[in-house]
Amino acid sequence: MQMQRRTFLKTTAAAVTATAFTGLGPAFALDNVVKEAGECKIQWSKQTTSICAFCSVGCGLVVHANKSTGRVVNVEGNSDHPINRGSLCAKGASSIQMTVNADRPTKCMYRAPYSDSFEVKDWEWCKKRIAKLIKKSRDESFEKKNADGNVVNRTMGIASLGSAALDNEECYAMHSFMRSLGLVYVEHQARI
Missing domain, CATH: 2.20.25.90 (ADC-like domains)
Incomplete structure (x- = not known):
């Protein structure tokens, strides 16, 4: 008996389908898997x-x-x-x-300006240094009024890039904090 190509493909597809679903039955339902x-x-x-x-x-x-x-x-x-x-x-x-x-690093590594080596610092020192540098940059670049004399209360010297790891509440808190500093350039990683 000579089998045609079309008949062979139909028979093979039926056999594969029957073999794949034989024995699975209702126990394979998604509800049972989730349960x-x-x-x-x-x-x-x-x-x-x-x-x-x-x-x-x-x-x-x-x-x-x-x-x-x-x-x-x-x-x-x-x-x-x-x-x-x-x-x-x-x-x-x-x-x-x-x-x-x-x-995972548990301490901060700090390299002073013009230094060729790192120093180990604790988190409290780092947080205070970051706050000090933010204040310094904000004070140096803060604009109360623009060139036309309009009140703008903004800083152009700092930008913020958010993280996809933050949930909505954390994003809201971070965004509010950045806007309270007067930041104009506030962006999020998902848009880049």
Whole structure:
């Protein structure tokens, strides 16, 4: 018997389809998968939603932290998030390393002007230095009035670039702070 190409393709497609779905049955329904995944959650941890910090897509994360120590023990995709629906790229899947990583810097490295070496500084020193430099730049570049005499109360010497890792509330707080300093150039990573 000689089989025609079209008949062969139809038979092959039917066989592959039958093989693929044989045995799966109603147990493979999405509701059951979601239910089982919910039962596998870490019971002794506190779950918090967050946003992935790696790019400007803004994928949702569920962060599990130990209730007694507060230490992050697991990070996974948020299945309720409208952007990623639980899936994560390789960087997002490894985002736990941002908090649980022995190689992560715990101290600030500061290199003084015209120096050829770095000094180890603590966070308090760094925060005070950053605040001092912001004030200095703002004071040096602050304009009360423009060339036409209109009141503008702005600084053109500082710009702000937001992060995709911030949620709406953090973006609002940061934006309000930047505007209170008189910044004109306020941008967000997602638009770049």
